Amino acid sequence: MQRNVWLMAISVIAALILINNTVYYFLTKKTLEDGHKQEMLRLAKQIEQSVEQARKGAEFYEEQIARELRTASIAAQYALDPDIEKVTNEQLQELSEKLDIAHISLLKRTDDDIVLYQSSDPTQPGTSTKKWKPWHEIFQQLFNQEDLAGDWLGQRMTNFWSGPFETSSTDKKKIYKWGYYYDGTTNYIIDPYVDFKSSQEMYMQIAGVDRLLTDLVEKDDSLLEIAVFNPRTFPEGIQSADSEGELKEHVVQRSLLFGKYGIKSDSDAQSVQEAYHSNKIVTYMDRIDGRHVYKMFIPVSMSDREMSVVDEQGNPLKNYVLAINSDYGIIQEKLNEQFLNLGLIITMLTLASLIIAAIAMRYAKQSRDKAVAVTQETYAEEINSLFHSIRAQRHDFINHVQTIHSLAELNKHKELIAYTKELTGEIKVMNDIINIGNPAIAALIRSKISQAEGYRINFQCRFNGLRLQGMGGKTLDMNRILGNLIDNAFDEVLKYEEAKRNILLEGDQTEHYLEFRVTNTCDEAEDRALKPLFEAGYSTKQDQHQGLGLAIVKGIAERYKGELMVIAESRDQLAFIVRLPL
Known part of the structure; x- marks a missing residue:
């Protein structure tokens, strides 16, 4: 029978370990997958910061180009006649070559328009700007020498404005950056410009965002593609038709701002919009060209609005979406290896746990049997001690009765009252101890009373409502608390003459807490109460004392979420109070 019980116990433990490990396996699997997602998020954050730094660097570089265009404008102003009618296209062509820029055009204001009147580019003269938004409005403000109003992209300087790189209206294959200068000394706006390939393209290839994204993809096997999208124009971008009906793609409204976008899915457009409008990261997995692709779309808010990109209405873009495509197949291989x-x-671990469990159960059984034996022996000794005290009282009963009878016959009323009072008090103390309801605790208190009698200590006990039945494992801790507090009080009062050896043990139990209070004589009690009495190793006693008793009491009280306090009730009375919640 005993063997079957052990087999059942080991079987239950094995089943529990198996269930625990199975749950642990799947939780770990989810943790690893979540870890990959967090890794991607950290990578995305790094990419986001790198993109922002590269973007700001490009913006700064473009601002320097604008400054060079303004310098070229001022140089042209000094080289040209202030009257546009006296300037020729040949002069502008020669001047643009000397200034090492693509072309120079001059804009003239007419009654109802502003036109490209002269230019080193033969395709420019005669072109109207009336439909150029917001360029035409800016030209009007320059001619009026007004502060440039409006949230325009580009760079503003004194008497000057430079727009972002944009597709030319007269040559759809060219991308230029124009500058416009007018200070009122001429009757025309000076318009020098440079093409993208000769100015910013080289910078973008060396240190731009596209180069950064390419390097990141090449260095990470799991990364397939990184792209930066304009969420307001994705996926088609914005195109417009010129006067001849030919479509022109606007660079500042392009859908793909940086990076590459070749791994496409039907859900991309919806995901970009969801990330943009919710301002939350959107992820999903799709199978594209035989590969398991993990897609992540991250909304990014710009700290500034200098990016040379606008929304579908021509307003500067406030946010963009960073898209990262990774090969989940590589990730899955790594996960499988870890699994x-x-x-x-x-x-x-399961095998080791079974072995350890068998050894632990065997050891626990031996320890339990030993503990039971020790507990039974201690319990028997305590009960015998208590019964011995009761038998001693009964044995002395006849002597007490004879003494009372003799005092009554001799009319010794005062002596009789004093004797019966003392006898009644002793019986009441014994009854109070018995009524505690816990033999082990009662035996400890009775033992301390006997010990106090031997030391000639006036040791009194008062209990109110103590009901300590069924305390189980707490009995040993209660005895440790009371034993250490009473011994501490004994050690203290033994330093004084017999008349001052006074100790009072009080026990009180309410609906919410159990409290023990030990009060003893102590000279300079107020100073003593301020000492670190509860610290391990601290002691006011000499020689053999190690200062552990009160520290032990404090540790037990805190374990039961209770408290240990010391207060000076008077100049020569020190009280230790233990309060434990029920």
């Missing part, structure tokens, strides 16, 4: 290692570890 295999995890499985081996779980198997080894």
